Amino acid sequence: MGKWVTIIFVLFFYAIAQQENPAEEVKKQKELLLKEMGILPGDVYAEQGRDMFNKPMGNAGKSCSSCHGQDGRYLRGAYAHMPRYYKDMDAVADLDTRIKYCMEKYMGVSDVKHDLNFKSIATYVATLSNGMKMDVKLTHPKEREMYEKGRELWYARVGKMDFSCAICHDSEADKRVFLQTVVAVKEDKVATHWPAYRFSNDQLWTMEDRIRGCFGDMRVAPPEHFHWAVVALNLYLSYKAKGGVVRVPGFIY
Ligand code: HEC
Ligand code: HEC
Numbered sequence: 001m002g003k004w005v006t007i008i009f010v011l012f013f014y015a016i017a018q019q020e021n022p023a024e025e026v027k028k029q030k031e032l033l034l035k036e037m038g039i040l041p042g043d044v045y046a047e048q049g050r051d052m053f054n055k056p057m058g059n060a061g062k063s064c065s066s067c068h069g070q071d072g073r074y075l076r077g078a079y080a081h082m083p084r085y086y087k088d089m090d091a092v093a094d095l096d097t098r099i100k101y102c103m104e105k106y107m108g109v110s111d112v113k114h115d116l117n118f119k120s121i122a123t124y125v126a127t128l129s130n131g132m133k134m135d136v137k138l139t140h141p142k143e144r145e146m147y148e149k150g151r152e153l154w155y156a157r158v159g160k161m162d163f164s165c166a167i168c169h170d171s172e173a174d175k176r177v178f179l180q181t182v183v184a185v186k187e188d189k190v191a192t193h194w195p196a197y198r199f200s201n202d203q204l205w206t207m208e209d210r211i212r213g214c215f216g217d218m219r220v221a222p223p224e225h226f227h228w229a230v231v232a233l234n235l236y237l238s239y240k241a242k243g244g245v246v247r248v249p250g251f252i253y
Contacts, residue, residue: 035251042123042197042249045116045204049124052117059108064121067106072128079129080246083235085140092146094234095122095195096208097227119204123195126248134192134241143235146228150236153229159220165233168214191234191241193250200253207234 053064053072068074083094089101096114099122103109112118138144154165169185183190194207205213211230215221 040197040249040251041199041202042195042204042251045120045197046123046127046249048117049120049122052121053124057107057109058103059110060106062107064102064107067102072125075125076128077132079126079248080132080134081136083146083231083238084136085142092140092142092231092235094208094231094238095126096206097231099125114209116204119195119206119209122206123204123249126195126246129246130248132246134189134238134244134246136235136239136242138239146232146235147239149228150232150234153233154236159218161219163218165214185237186240189241189244191238192244192246193248193252195248196250196252198252204249205252207237 050071053068054070056063056066064072079095082098083092085092086098086101088105089098093101096118099118100112100114103112138147157164157167165185168182191207194205194210196205196210197203198205203209208230211233
């Protein structure tokens, strides 16, 4: 049974890869052209994120720059150390969670949406660490605890399909789904290029979106109600990206 599920799954991916969609083709060509010309949508979003960073929002009449400096100059290098423990939250937070908290608690923004504006700000903040090396530390007990949870989740077999993250993403995984790993997420230190512009669906995605997307592929309901799982995996993968140079926004197909 498991074997058949696997085969069907592989065929499904193959079919998608083979799909000849003229509109998609045009988009692809356009994207490559933009890339060659050096204008990437991700960069445009990051620019917009900078503008929003400096503009007041919410009931408190504050902008991000009110606390983090014009253009976020005090946030230089912050992303390279994230996720990490924050005293004011008494929790480990990743980029998305941290920004959401600042908006709710410090700016009086009610009902923070994980929309393009939000992600543009997140992308901009991450660009402030460009050129620096990822250096997530596990100093605080809560960081070590979250890391352990992330590691467990990485190898845990879940859902009807009995997949784990490792099955698709670890070269040393015990059971292989594909002939090759899809993306060697840990070895490639991919945390260095998120948030990324994802050209296949023309969207800006954060690492949280990507992890949720993979949970979806595993036919496991995105753990909206146990958000900590996403943060734990993010911490695990960001820690594994240690030494990798940050280059945001990434450009992902
Ligand atoms: C009223 C002040 C205030 C405002 C406004 C504010 N923050 Fe924060 N922010 C904080 C505090 C306090 C911390 C925790 C600092 C710490 O513990 O090192 C923080 C932490 C952060 C961090 C993590 C920094 C690090 O060194 O790890 C990021 C990223 C961040 N904020 C982004 C934002 C963004 C983006 C906005 C606007 C949407 C924003 N903040 C608005 C007060 C604010
Ligand atoms: C069934 C296979 C499969 C499983 C299981 C899976 N993923 Fe993925 N993952 C993918 C595919 C396909 C991509 C997209 C590759 C691309 O963008 O070309 C991807 C991409 C990613 C990326 C981004 C890679 C990059 O290039 O930056 C991350 C991070 C990731 N997955 C994390 C996870 C995590 C965490 C889990 C477990 C919760 C998981 N994946 C489970 C198939 C899988």
